[in-house]
Amino acid sequence: MKSDEPLYWRSLEELASTAEFRAFVEDEFPNRAPDWNNPDSRRGFLRVMGASILLVGAAACTKQPKEVIVPYVRQPEELIPGKPLFYATAMSVAGVATGVLAESHLGRPTKIEGNPEHSASLGATDSAMQASVLTLYDPDRSQTVTHNGSISSWGSFITALAGARDVAGLKNGLGFRILTGTVTSPTLATQIQDFLTEFPAAKWHQYDPCGRHSARAGAMAAFGKPLNTIYRFDRADVIVSLDSDFLSATVPGNLRYARDYSSRRRAAAENPNVAPSRLYIAENAPSVTGSMADHHFRMTAGGVAGFTADLARGGTGAASPEARAVLKDLEAHRGSSIVIAGEHQPPQVHAFVHAINQALGNTGKTVIYTDAVEASPVDEISSIADLVKDMRDGAVETLLILGGNPVYDAPADLNFLDALKRVKLRAHLGLYSSETADWCHWHVPEAHYLESWSDARAYDGTASIVQPLIMPLYGGKTPHEVMNILANHADQSAHDTVRGYWQAYHKSDDFDDFWHISLHDGVIAGTALPEILPLTAKAIDQAAIASLGATAPAGLEIVFRPDPSVGDGTMSNNAWLQEMPKPPNKMTWDNAVWISSKSAERYGVTTGDVVEIEFQGRKVDGAVWIMPGHADESLTVHFGYGRTRAGKVADGIGFDAYALRGTGALWQGTGVNIKRKSGGYKFANTQHTQTMEERDPFRAATYAEFHKDPEFARPEEKRVAKDLSLFPQWEYKQHKWGMSIDLNSCTGCNACTIACQSENNIPVVGKEEVAKGRHMNWLRVDRYFKGPLDDPEMYFQPVPCMHCENALCELVCPVAATVHSAEGLNEMVYNRCVGTRYCSNNCPYKVRRFNFFLYADWDTQSLFGVRNPDVSVRSRGVMEKCSYCVQRINSAKIDAEERDQPVKDGDIVTACQQACPAQAIVFGDLNDPNSRVANLKRQQRDYGLLEELNTRPRTTYLARLRNPNPDLEKG
């Protein structure tokens, strides 16, 4: 390595330090020149300026418009205008629920928070949950019942569906099929089962494109039952993840897992008597879990099976030195280790892992088994394959699709659409008039979960009632109401159906109390599934090991994964998620074919090349992205793109990876060919902009190094004398707000970014503007690579406004639009801002965002609903940035003052802090010596970003600590 190469680097171009890259970095808002298209620019400019000055003068003379004030006719008792209400409900992804508290302003849901009482949330949320409130107001949602493409009515649909049921009823329901996603809702499952009891020849199929197919099949293989596995990362000393991204949204319970994992790591950093856990991960593409790992074994997704077999050989039998070292560590921590198989690894790997955990004595300690969370666990791939076969054979007369979008996301080799066309009556319930809705006779708009009565189970079986906050905006219906048609009581509401189910569950006089407590708490007490003990996993013999070890065929591999932002595609049309930079490559508005630099060289492709991917005879064109840390001989593609009927946001962006996927290779397969077609595809990444150069912004050390040199995070040359100023220090008499961000806990999941977007009415700008470096997120998560190009360590660092005590932005504002408050907040006064952008130019952290255009949507009525009424909606030409959620500070201060009490530590929780599953962000008063944030800042790991500039940042970081295995440390 050359000595002048930066220790941390952020992209391949930076590492290469090309001339283009230097030019790009030096221009803070790149590519801005072409915006001015006028050829005779100076004269035109003066003309336009002259006219604008006149217009501004004229506009200033307008009077404030008359506004009306509209009181209730009958005001609900619990409602105080100006104060939000919070309701407990639950959001499900692929059937599995996480409890939320939804904030409602005058009956309008505006923000999602986690439910602290709910075991899967403990108060945290992920980015999809935060963004779900935008989906509620999405103007592209389907808004009316349609029949053969024409507007129809719910009444006509009832008649049509009841008619189909009666016809099928003559033959015991023969030819009547229902297709749902994975169902955990006890009420819906009971409704469907009741229907099947009445019409025994009818059939129920379940299919979720990114469901837990492998985990279910693996448990079947190991235990003969589709058991559910729960992990206790807080009790684990050694964790071996076999391609499991358990800290990201692909794994049910991930928010809880992130909390448990980080709490253990944090405790070890704060107390030398607590041993830190050690995380090993084997994976093909960098993930957020991989970024947290102490050891990252880069291998193809197919190679993970071989690694698993190696582990299963045990002791000295393992072939690779990595496996031997991992095994030694596991053996030393019997009963306090976890081996976890990836959701997308084949069932055999899962079966092996169950046996390994049992052999290590982890079962019942760190690995808990319960009955399945699903109401009726089935092999969903054969379930949909059966359906397609029957449709093709003409055995299906009526198909009722409750949610889901199989035309888009069913395995491509099934040709779902061809088979679907043979069904006589096709009805679809869905949030959007999707690809599937297009081919159905009937389409019924589905109610969003914030509009629905329902119920669902969490990763550990805890049931929650889903309650609506608002009447369906577009007359949406729940699956319960559709099933009620089939049960011949179409007039029964979803509320009565769900309540009816739980009334039968809780047969007691105090049912009303039970119901209200369950609704209030957001969890139904005592519904978590009990642990199953004792339990014996099927032992693995040498033959099985040999066969699993031999299952990695050579050749280029393709790996299918849900997208880190939009998941399986159900939330594709959500602009917040589209513009959320995907953690490993900070890409927005696109998916790409990820490939390692070595493989890229071998196959003659580079970033921005459009390649034709051919897999099992199916072809799709996608653009290549060279991903540092990606395994060689492997391609990773993500679902959720290439939509044609998603809506205005998602249509036509990216490529459709489902079109390549077959039932035989659900998650990975070899034998893929790529052929370069053209080059020059432009991605919109937030990665290159706002680079911090070689200033060591992210600091990390091992636990051992930390104990030897506790001051490593704040070396001598970075320290600045406290009084290094010509002016006397300002005395903060009352409060002194500050924030601490623990890089040892942060996984880079982006929940904070979207929480901030939701709380602070931050607009989206679109792909073109992102490419110009104009994304608006107040809180960005920087990603750094460290080490060799093909296998670097990956680190994440959230960067909000630092609220510097010596704020450089304030010095250069000609109109005092950014000034300091008496409590140390760096205030941004939108109405003073004239848009010189000097402040942004002078900000060393590049956290200021400028409204180059009117980014906020001032026209679409339905989107007004999602806005937080406590925060201004900014207009064009105004600078904005993180305010430390000053609306929350003010509201907490007012509450405390009215109670005549001081603001307590914990009264003020910023939106990012509230969302963080790892509790990495802590906000509070630095003048209170006992506050959590003050305690954290006294830690030796505490350091400020660029504090050597004497900016005195109020947001500081706690350095990352790693716990590598000494046996594996590279010399």
Next chain:
Amino acid sequence: MAQIFHRSSNSLAKISIVAVLLLLCGTVWAAYKINAGSFITDVDVAPAQPVPFSHKHHVGDDGIDCRYCHTSVETSSFAGLPPTETCMSCHSQIWANAELLEPVRASFRTGKSIEWTRIHDLPDFVYFNHSIHVNKGIGCSTCHGRVDQMPLTYKVNTLYMQWCIECHRDPAQFVRPRDQVFSMTYQYPENQPELGARLVKEYKIQSLTDCVTCHR
């Protein structure tokens, strides 16, 4: 060479300099006056309302407390406007057939709200909070004037930032004992400077002039 300009040009020049200066000052003065006048500020202007509701009658004559209708003034940023139901709690019995009250009855019948014209309308980037002001001893009439003497409601203050800041810089001028907050007839005593200073201390009132106190 003959003079190009006549002698009178000198005086003309002097006069025009003065005239231009006067004109400039006059324009500025006029602009200021217009801006501070009720044409722009709407001070003292009672707009038309769907029902000619009289605070004078309800507060002054009937003695109804502010909080009977503005229920959330002590707990929320928004003082609250009474729902139609509150009007009807009396007006289903008295003046039950009055022509004037037909919009109220219609609202109650149809479930459609009465749309009142907003009188105290702050710009959208200002976040005012009623409860903290009321709880810290700022009386209703300090800002809203003697509504008990207003047959039709109008505003008595501009609600300009200059006006807000005047009190925020020195709250002692306007604070009153908490038990007098809802009194319409309260008069600031002679010794307001001393009383104000004492109350500021007692109620722990801060002089908050940070931008983010009101703008965010």
